[in-house]
Amino acid sequence: MSDEVLDFQLNNMKSLITRIIEDMNISESSCPAGARVAVMSYSDTAKRVIRFSDYLTKGTLLQLVKDRVLYERTSGQRDLGEAMMYTARHMFKRTRGGMLGTKMAIFMTRMYMGRGDFARVQTTEQQLYTAAMELYANDITPVIVTSVSPESQLTDAFLNFPGRYGIISDSSEEQIMGRLRACFLCYDSCHPDPTCPAERHSPVNVNxxxxxxxxxxxxxxxxxxxxxxxxxxxxxxxxxxxxxxxxxxxxxxxxxxxxxxxxxxxxxxxxxxxxxxxxxxxxxxxxxxxxxxxxxxxxxxxxxxxxxxxxxxxxxxxxxxxxxxxxxxxxxxxxxxxxxxxxxxxxxxxxxxxxxxxxxxxxxxxxxxxxxxxxxxxxxxxxxxxxxxxxxxxxxxxxxxxxxxxxxxxxxxxxx
Structure with a gap:
């Protein structure tokens, strides 16, 4: 994780990860039902913390979050574009098939302010656009979670994103969980929540x-x-x-x-x-x-x-x-x-x-x-x-x- 993350901020993000897992039906067999979860951390580089294959039960997964998601100080700054590129190219290489299966990546950034510089995204505009292209090409739904207003370069990068995505900027864990449940984790495409971003099915429209x-x-x-x-x-x-x-x-x-x-x-x-x-x-x-x-x-x-x-x-x-x-x-x-x-x-x-x-x-x-x-x-x-x-x-x-x-x-x- 980047040098901007403080210990209490990590604990808050760890708590949110735990809430997400507890809220879901985790797959505990080879049957393609339920969710599988992996965790990565990032600064100016990204690395896997928990793989899809590292556990067989929900209890084991929760214990891995407790044991492996630890405070690690690095000298690198947070590069969200690099994290997105790594996710698109490496995190979903071995996934289950099936028409109803979905791939989702939740990126936590600028969570729970503790430093004046913590609100900045250390990545280039081109990196964010290219990362968005890779995520869509790999059929991954990106969700960016932040507790502050997103920067314009982040919103601009996803403005013309052809698929479903979300940028959730709420101050409390309860508000974040409510948006995640309604619009992504429990999203019903037949009866969508009116507050959720609409699905895009329009063709490419370019002059x-x-x-x-x-x-x-x-x-x-x-x-x-x-x-x-x-x-x-x-x-x-x-x-x-x-x-x-x-x-x-x-x-x-x-x-x-x-x-x-x-x-x-x-x-x-x-x-x-x-x-x-x-x-x-x-x-x-x-x-x-x-x-x-x-x-x-x-x-x-x-x-x-x-x-x-x-x-x-x-x-x-x-x-x-x-x-x-x-x-x-x-x-x-x-x-x-x-x-x-x-x-x-x-x-x-x-x-x-x-x-x-x-x-x-x-x-x-x-x-x-x-x-x-x-x-x-x-x-x-x-x-x-x-x-x-x-x-x-x-x-x-x-x-x-x-x-x-x-x-x-x-x-x-x-x-x-």
Whole structure:
């Protein structure tokens, strides 16, 4: 825990953890019923204190909280963004399946004031946004519990969060427990408490021109190509009707799709245009039908540099939206002879294009992701080592959160 936490503050947080556990039905068998609880602590780094597998009974879990949640003074300051990233990437790796199962993370911060500096969040705005994206991509409901008014950077980071979340800022343990019970631990989606934040089911609503570039080179396998096609088909649904917005004067996204590879014999252009921003204007189902019947048009080695140069020069025009996104799907490394990739990618970013990279499989080098993607890399790239069904669902949720956060002031600050 951070150097700002005092002994009495730890005891109060420990008491709240105990109240939460006592209030729940804890799973005590292999039957997927009841809750499982893990505990972590954090300062500028995070670590597990209690794992899901460390106990078999509720009584044992309560004893572990008593024995392991101890006062540890460190020199690090509290970094909530790091705690959220660690939670999303490590704490839920071995969870139970099932359609009714939910994953929830309760972050206690700035609890029970004892120092003047204790109300500050020691994390960057970009860290909080990226952490929020990771939490949503991993289907985790975040709940931030604090006894003081939340800072603007914290509320801003979750303003466009596409899923359910909560920021509970109450002064007493009873008030906090009441909000946790009503809105999260015992939440009834059929008869929700009117004081709870509403569930969000609306599609991504972003004012942007989004060009998808699908790898059609020999670097992407047939399996990966089919997965990419399925990803694109589902992604159109995530945008909803706005994904086929008919005019640059209206709000919403306009979508275009090209396939790319190197220049092959008899073909001068490095891409094949499947549809531009206007072809399926207002025709969402027609767009999905086109993607469903998509076939590989070109092969050869990947030459992303010339492909990027082509789409920037020919597919985007003076009537493009304020946000210009190039969403690149890769199945392998670009040709080592593609010497202009770094130059062209930098030129695109400096011209205001936002570059996002989705890598299927482990063949894409991190150096290439770093070269292509906008900054920060963690928020503008998604790499799947093995693209199974769960991984594609993760990629869809990550991409959805990326587009949901595009209207934010953070997204407008992306750097080359």
């Amino acid at each position: 942007a021109d989004v060009l998808f570039m699908l790898d059609s080179s020999h670097g992407i396998s047939e399996v990966e190509y089919e997965q990419a096609r399925g990803f694109l088909y589902s992604m159109v649904d995530r945008f909803g009707p706005s994904g086929a917005s008919p005019s640059p004067l209206l709000t919403g996204a306009r979508l275009a799709l090209v396939q790319h590879s190197g220049v092959t014999p008899g073909k001068r252009d490095p891409i094949e245009v499947e549809f531009n921003f206007l072809k399926y204007a207002g025709k969402q189902e027609a767009m999905k039908n086109h993607i469903q019947h998509l076939t590989r048009r070109i092969h050869g080695s990947s030459a992303l540099g010339p492909a990027l140069d082509y789409v920037i020069g020919r597919l985007f025009n003076k009537q493009t939206r304020s946000n210009k996104v190039i969403f690149i799907i890769l199945g392998g490394a670009s040709d080592h002879r593609d010497h202009r990739l770094k130059e062209i990618a930098l030129k695109a970013k400096c011209a205001g294009y936002i570059l996002f990279t989705l890598s299927l499989g482990s063949k894409t080098r991190y150096r290439e992701l770093y070269t292509i993607s906008s900054q920060p890399i963690s928020a503008h790239s998604c790499q799947l080592d093995v693209a199974g069904a769960d991984d594609i669902d993760y990629a869809l949720r990550f991409a959805e959160s990326f587009f949901s956060f595009l209207p934010s002031k953070w997204a407008s600050k992306t750097l080359p």
